Amino acid sequence: MEQMTFAFLGLGLIGGSIAKAIRAAYPGCFIRACDTDPATLKLALAEGTADEITDHIGEDNGAAFTSCDFLFLCAPVSQNDSNLLLIRSFLLNAEENGCILTDVGSVKTTIHEHIEQLGLTSCFIGGHPMAGSERIGYQNSKASLLENAYYILTPTRDVPRRQLERYAALVKAMGAIPLILDYRQHDYVTAAISHLPHVIASSLVNLVKSSDNEDGIMKLVAAGGFKDITRIASSSTVMWQQICLTNGENISRLLERYISSLEKVKDEIDRHDAGHLYDFFDCARNYRDSFIDASSGPIKKVYTVNVEIPDEAGSLASVATLLALNNISIKNIGIVHNRESEDGVLRIEFYEEAAIEKAAKLLNSRGYTVFLKK
Structure with missing residues (x-):
């Protein structure tokens, strides 16, 4: 098999996990990595995740980073935008070179709009691995993070079908499940099942913080239910700030509906409406249990x-x-x-x-x- 070459601009939790999964799937591949953190680069090289490292992109190495099969943008959104400007001139002939440009962001509309402005739609396929951890950084990355996780692909209208098929094959090789969506649909879906839950978890933690007494009794006795539903509140604050700013319209629309549903439940509790309260919990239980299907999806029966x-x-x-x-x-x-x-x-x-x-x-x-x- 011809040696495949991969490049990463940013090597945090997700970028590092993808690089490790690729290394596991294609041991003989060549991986270039760029990151601003020297410790990350040193560790990636020592672990054998990366073959070549650098802390910058410029005229001296920009061509090398675009002369590859896949180029992953894994830095924060603002840094991704800057990196795109640095390598744009090298990417304009990416279709001829066969390079697939992709990202790993949780919000797709902003990156797609930027790609459109830069004239790079012929080589871009948005990517979003639906996996993560409350821990951050390359030091917490692992190849298994992607196993059985949905990996959403959002191709532009101009990208060749063969390139999309190549990307889907790579996703499968990493142990993930490719799912192709329009980028606008992606942002609405993830607002509901990923972004809104982080807002809710953080709001609940802050509610307990402000409602607890001086002795911290609530914090002391917080057990399984509270810990399970608020675990994700320990995730990167900067990342979730940026997600709310870039996907705010979808999150706000769903948050409005969620607030309305809470007001309805509050009213039923105030009225001691046993029947509707039973239906409320029973409907949620049945629908949640339907997620657990050993034959499909990443949520497996245990x-x-x-x-x-x-x-x-x-x-x-x-x-x-x-x-x-x-x-x-x-x-x-x-x-x-x-x-x-x-x-x-x-x-x-x-x-x-x-x-x-x-x-x-x-x-x-x-x-x-x-x-x-x-």
Whole structure:
């Protein structure tokens, strides 16, 4: 296979994860990386993620960064705009060279409009891997971040079909799921399922902060439900500030509808409307459960049991050893720290559904209390 060449302008969490996934899929490829952080570049080179590094783009190396199969814009939005201006002259013949220009931003309208203004529509395909973490930076990147995640592609009207097919093939090779959308549809969809939840999570955290007493009792007892719904509030503040500024119209429109729905629920609570409150929670539960489908999508059904174990040294190891000796493979195992809504203290996840019944029967026979997840 002909050696593929990739270039990255910016190498943070997402850029680093994509580079690592590409390295895993194409070990013999060549990767150039540009970043303003010397520590990031040094680590990327030491880990073998990048073959060539630089801290700037200019006349001396601009051509090298556009002489590639894929050029990823992975810096913050404002920096991406500056980088595009620096390499525009080298990109104008990108279609002839076969270079695919792409980005990884959560908002697509602004980058598409900029690409249009620069006359680069023949080589640009917007990209958005629907994966991430509350942790930031290259040091937290990993190839597995993209596994089974949707990777949305937003091609321009001028990009050749063969280029879109090349990109989709790359996405599949990285272990992600390509999904092709119009960039305007992308921004409305992500406003609902990604951007609005971050606004809600941060608002809830700030509400608790302002409502707590001097002793911090709310903060002290905040358990599973609160932690689960607010985890994403720990994400990059600058990134989410920029997302709200660049996709504000969609977020505001959906936020208005969300506020209206909250006012409706508040009214039902005030009126002690048992029937409508039941319908409210039941509808949400049923729809949320429909997301978990082992046959499609990135949200997979998990095969888990919870097990009561004594609070003493060696208890967890005893359970793990018992299962291993009976040829029951464990995918993940850990202590459930939240007893607010979970039965059992030890949570065990298996690779397949058949292992649940076998493990439960074995553990029950040894005196353990097992709670099957529904």
